[in-house]
Amino acid sequence: MLWLGLAYLAALAALFVSAFWTTDSFTGETVRDWNVDNFVSLFSDGVYRSITFRTLGVAVGVTLIDALIAFPMAYYMARYASVRAQRILVIAILTPLWASYLVKAYAWRTMLAPNGLIGWLLHPFGLDSPGYGVTATLITLSYLWLPYMILPVYAGLGQLPQSLIEASTDLGARGCRTFRSVIFPMVFPSVIAGSIFTFSLSLGDYIAVQIVGGTSQMLGNVVYANVGAANNLPFAATVATIPVVIILLYLFAVRRTGALDNL
Template structure:
């Protein structure tokens, strides 16, 4: 009998304790918020920001040319190496490719997103989302290697152009300097095609979300006031959809800027920033130069995100 009484007393004490804790958290919601946010903020501060700070710190060191060891003295010599012709070409090449991929992705994605936002209904809406999201469900490497086979000299694209008697057009394109090569699979053109294909969903969805927020009566009012379709697009639709375009460009630009797998598998032997980082920290063992290379896209994306925020792009994410 005493054991039952003791057990009831323990349960009563536990109930009172949980009630007191619940009451305290209800009266002090900031304490509950602190408890909930502390673990993710701690992870963000220590793991993510801490690693970025360590990376930034490494970029101010240098490598000894004779011993190959890291010289732990603060210097800007590593950043001066980025201005060498070879390293600066890598930066320009990467930024140019990211900008072109972003621009072309926006041009292709806009009509697709516009149709989905303004006209697709019911099962067609579902079909649209499946069509956009389905490529994201397959393996990243599988998609790249599939495109390498498609763009190869013995691939299906060459076969199709041969059947259409248009192989001369491909040969003329591949003969162009810089963007050409022995085949599309070892050229900047092939790298560009794969970049656009892989990152296209990240451009379509934000634009589609922004276009769905555009009131239909604004477009109708523009037509009622005598505006042509071109004027309606330029003065009404495009400005309202611009935050979505900028939001999509954040994904496509940043992902292209830091990717090193696609240029490694499909493309020429000229390096991009991601490949340079991999080569410097792996093969060459030059950690400071690899860290300095990684600071470049961080600075570019920091400025880009600041501009995107001013344009209201985060509202369309």
């Protein structure tokens, strides 16, 4: 763990240092000339602000969608399913993680195509497939990261004493009040744990966006483009600092709530 921590911190340090360098427009070589030109370009250009807000919105949207889907599934698994059924359901949730990321992303690309499965299912209702774009990115990323939300919530619900729910019922609380006052506060740390995975993974993703995002761009795509075709490593490092800072701020906000102390 110490070596992994040092390697990770060293990589982040190299990232931040190279963000203050520039690229020679003629030779394409990195020039170790210390300046803040990359940050000026990043914050002064409205395109990058739009991409940042779009990326943040997608990450938040994926987290909320996964939480809404994961909670009833995890609740059924933890409170109603038999022990044998729980094992089967856990295996079923883990099984998609064994498949290749690219296979799953391209499967959604095929289904979201104008003549794909989604369009065929929606056609009788007079609707068309969402095609490729932000909606397709939300759907694909929500599917990819859903297991990372279900499993922590399932583990949290499994530790919830049945006596608390029975006591709430005996005191006259209805189902909604029991959920609001007893169940959700107890499982909130598990939801936070799952949100860290879904939020951070969505914030830095670029492969799924390349496959199903259409013309929509996210921060990961900008980094990828500057590392590859543009060959502008310093600017790529500058853009990469945005999701790192957002993740640090999110972890700080989560830490302030005290939810991580109860994990």
